[in-house]
Amino acid sequence: xxxxxxxxxxxxxxxxxxxxxxxxxxxxxxxxxxxxxxxxxxxxxxxxxxxxxxxxxxxxxxxxxxxxxxxxxxxxxxxxxxxxxxxxxxxxxxxxxxxxxxxxxxxxxxxxxxxxxxxxxxxxxxxxxxxxxxxxxxxxxxxxxxxxxxxxxxxxxxxxxxxxxxxxxxxxxxxxxxxxxxxxxxxxxxxxxxxxxxxxxxxxxxxxxxxxxxxxxxxxxxxxxxxxxxxxxxxxxxxxxxxxxxxxxxxxxxxxxxxxxxxxxxxxxxxxxxxxxxxxxxxxxxxxxxxxxxxxxxxxxxxxxxxxxxxxxxxxxxxxxxxxxxxxxxxxxxx
Numbered sequence: 001x002x003x004x005x006x007x008x009x010x011x012x013x014x015x016x017x018x019x020x021x022x023x024x025x026x027x028x029x030x031x032x033x034x035x036x037x038x039x040x041x042x043x044x045x046x047x048x049x050x051x052x053x054x055x056x057x058x059x060x061x062x063x064x065x066x067x068x069x070x071x072x073x074x075x076x077x078x079x080x081x082x083x084x085x086x087x088x089x090x091x092x093x094x095x096x097x098x099x100x101x102x103x104x105x106x107x108x109x110x111x112x113x114x115x116x117x118x119x120x121x122x123x124x125x126x127x128x129x130x131x132x133x134x135x136x137x138x139x140x141x142x143x144x145x146x147x148x149x150x151x152x153x154x155x156x157x158x159x160x161x162x163x164x165x166x167x168x169x170x171x172x173x174x175x176x177x178x179x180x181x182x183x184x185x186x187x188x189x190x191x192x193x194x195x196x197x198x199x200x201x202x203x204x205x206x207x208x209x210x211x212x213x214x215x216x217x218x219x220x221x222x223x224x225x226x227x228x229x230x231x232x233x234x235x236x237x238x239x240x241x242x243x244x245x246x247x248x249x250x251x252x253x254x255x256x257x258x259x260x261x262x263x264x265x266x267x268x269x270x271x272x273x274x275x276x277x278x279x280x281x282x283x284x285x286x287x288x289x290x291x292x293x294x295x296x297x298x299x300x301x302x303x304x305x306x307x308x309x310x311x312x313x314x315x316x317x318x319x320x321x322x323x324x325x326x327x328x329x330x331x332x333x334x335x
Contacts (some may be wrong), residue, residue, distance in 0.1 A: 008038030066190030077169030080264030149193025172247030
């Protein structure tokens with residue numbers, strides 16, 4: 001295997017540059033201490049440990065303004081998940097199921113299709129994984145109430161038998177069972193309780209990977225003290241319930257990033273470094289395409305509350321530039 005550590009470090013530093021002033025850098029430092037190496041490298045190693053043709057459950061993004069409409073979803077998460085699903089198929093021919101709110105299946109399907117992934121039923125996804133003829137994925141809904149979400153978790157895990165669970169930019173509940181956004185507003189309405197699936201999976205020993213940028217996502221329970229100390233609205237008492245926005249769900253590997261999509265870009269690059277396959281790189285051209293498709297399908301720039309190609313209040317050109325820098329780091333290592 002080629003030497004990857006120094007390139008992993010460069011990718012980590014790139015995607016954890018806190019352009020949004022969200023407090024992510026202390027979260028990175030805490031996760032790095034726990035992991036003992038670059039986070040993108042640890043994530044890539046975990047993904048490559050799954051069996052070829054194995055089953056991966058992904059989740060991402062979520063409803064962003066459900067009190068207005070459950071069809072309003074954010075644009076941080078979907079493109080990163082699509083890029084990572086594509087890379088994992090190329091590297092491991094994974095049979096992927098993406099779990100999301102039923103109201104957001106259409107824009108998520110469009111995002112996957114734009115990334116080269118055919119959205120089909122799970123039987124077809126499994127067949128394509130076994131014969132290696134086509135990158136496919138299946139999208140399934142998940143319940144939006146606590147009782148139904150808790151009941152669905154063991155049933156879904158038993159039915160799908162995943163080899164790994166992967167979350168990016170998926171809000172998790174805090175210590176009082178409340179889902180909060182970055183500003184300390186209750187975000188539970190219309191939200192699929194997918195963190196319950198991850199908690200059940202961890203209890204069963206299924207490997208878990210999480211990507212997050214704000215402290216309120218699945219996986220951030222791994223660095224709970226750093227979240228409380230560094231992230232706005234995360235300290236006890238900062239929110240109406242008496243807690244903070246920090247999610248309690250943990251993960252085996254937590255990939256922090258200034259924008260969750262960037263974290264997925266870094267993991268794709270780390271996968272390319274390990275496999276020697278440049279096709280796994282999430283290119284700036286693909287990033288630009290996905291930003292356009294997400295905008296055309298109504299996914300919103302949640303920080304600014306508008307439908308546009310900017311993500312988390314950061315301009316589209318910056319997101320494309322991050323992908324370009326990640327590609328430059330990776331291709332230099334592959335030459």
